[in-house]
Amino acid sequence: MRRRLRLPALLAAACLLVGVAVASPAVADEIDDRRKAAEQKAAANEKAQADAEAAMEGLDASLQATASRLLELQAQIPAAQARLDEAKAALEKAQREAAIIAARLVDAQEQQVTLSATIQQDTEQAEKMRAAIGQMAREAYRGGAEVSGVSVILDAESSEDFVERYGLVSTALRTQAQVLDALKAAEASNRNAQARLDAVEDRITELKAEADQKVVEADAARDAAEDAKATLDGLVAEQQAQQATLESQKAALASALAAMDAEAKAIENELRAAIDAQRARDAAAGKPAPAPGPVGSSLFGNPTSISPIYVTSEYGMRLHPTLGYVRLHAGIDLRTYCSTKVYAGRAGTVTWAKTRYGFGNQVMIDSGFVNGNAVSASYNHLTSFAVSSGQRVERGQLIGYSGNTGTSAACHLHFEVYVNGSTVNPRPLLGL
Known part of the structure; x- marks a missing residue:
């Protein structure tokens, strides 16, 4: 009272x-x-x-x-x-x-x-x-x-x-x-x-x-x-x-992080294996790869239907404020809404279009070599695919629809760029 x-x-x-x-x-x-x-x-x-x-x-x-x-x-x-x-x-x-x-x-x-x-x-x-x-x-x-x-x-x-x-x-x-x-x-x-x-x-x-x-x-x-x-x-x-x-849940957290890191490592290994195989084929055909130089900037167009591009989270190391771990956010998060169109940022060949642990529905596109550097990009957490493995796509072509699959916190596009099999900051490559 x-x-x-x-x-x-x-x-x-x-x-x-x-x-x-x-x-x-x-x-x-x-x-x-x-x-x-x-x-x-x-x-x-x-x-x-x-x-x-x-x-x-x-x-x-x-x-x-x-x-x-x-x-x-x-x-x-x-x-x-x-x-x-x-x-x-x-x-x-x-x-x-x-x-x-x-x-x-x-x-x-x-x-x-x-x-x-x-x-x-x-x-x-x-x-x-x-x-x-x-x-x-x-x-x-x-x-x-x-x-x-x-x-x-x-x-x-x-x-x-x-x-x-x-x-x-x-x-x-x-x-x-x-x-x-x-x-x-x-x-x-x-x-x-x-x-x-x-x-x-x-x-x-x-x-x-x-x-x-x-x-x-x-x-x-x-x-x-x-x-x-x-x-x-x-x-x-x-x-x-x-x-x-x-x-x-500390044990479950450690297990989840280990699984995610293992999947990220597996992706890099698969890309590097493909790069090594391509270089070996080129060398066998008498086309040795040139020494890698600067990749350059603005290689990719806007992969989202939001214009201009709106970045919600940057590439870089992250300290989780409540869970306490530090890990690399290996891409850049771009604002999209659930089930909106996602486009190829650069022409290339679809390496795969499948579900990957943590990444959800992922489309990986191999854009070949740029100034001696193997360049690929992944489009993650998609709701559905519009392309399939081995398909040739052009810049701006529809490849799928955005979503929240995998271990995503909300609908968005997690966009990653790999140079020679390792992730790099996509911001300059998007012209941002």
Whole structure:
């Protein structure tokens, strides 16, 4: 059950948090930095995913699925952590603001109590002064004497009596005037205090509404933080499970890589054997092969139906980010979609069109010798063939349809070029 903030809790926290700023630039900058770092991490993981797909060619579907899911988790965890950090910051901000409002509410309520007490006190004092004025009026009425300077002079029996009478009259008048002035001041003070009390009570109403709103915001922020934490915890738990699965499949991984490497080696050996046989035939026919020179560039046209050519993964060594092995990505991956046309990049003879372990449906085309170098190219992971072994093909001729056969991670064309039986980077030979 999620705990909810309530007004008494806010009031209790006020003394501790009232001096804390609602939000500071440093906190905002820190969140922005974490968000930027998470975005950079996501971009790096996206590249790692592409490289890993290239490195995973040669693995069985189970290993690929486990490794791919682990990569997805690695990509999601930084973003999930950033969301959790933001949710926590939002909750802390809402709690700070709630505490500040609670402190203001406490202050306003204390003012309300003080003003109410002042009004009560002044009202009681005013009542006493009104009673005193009434008492003086009643005493004067009962005495029946007119209090005036003339009566004081006419009624005086002697000069001493006059002085005494005049002093008493002056004192009475002065006292009466003072009481009236004090009554007016008390009434004015009461009116002012009442106006202030009305303003304070209005402010209390506003602060209570703000406090209620902050309760809603804090509850929502807490829910978001708890949901973000649950998501992150779930991702981390699944990541640990996937890592454990991969750990248990190390033997299968080693076997798969060995099988893929053996198949790649077998292909090279078959090509070299064919090259040696051709050179032997040429030598027997009196046509010795010239010394190999530079192969050149732009020997091949675009083998895909995507124009311009779009490279999804380059030729070169790959460190798999989750499985930990290093191996050569011996070709270049070109974007194609499932069952789209694949064309011969250069004229030649189809050496074979068959399924090879890891490579799936493969078409190997021998393009003969270029400046003393034997040049062949393979087109891999095809869905189906449009040519057969021994067939002569021209540049741009349809040879098959792209796919995801073998140990491919997705539909694409894995294109390899062999010079003298060894793979080379196809990029310059494609004019890229």
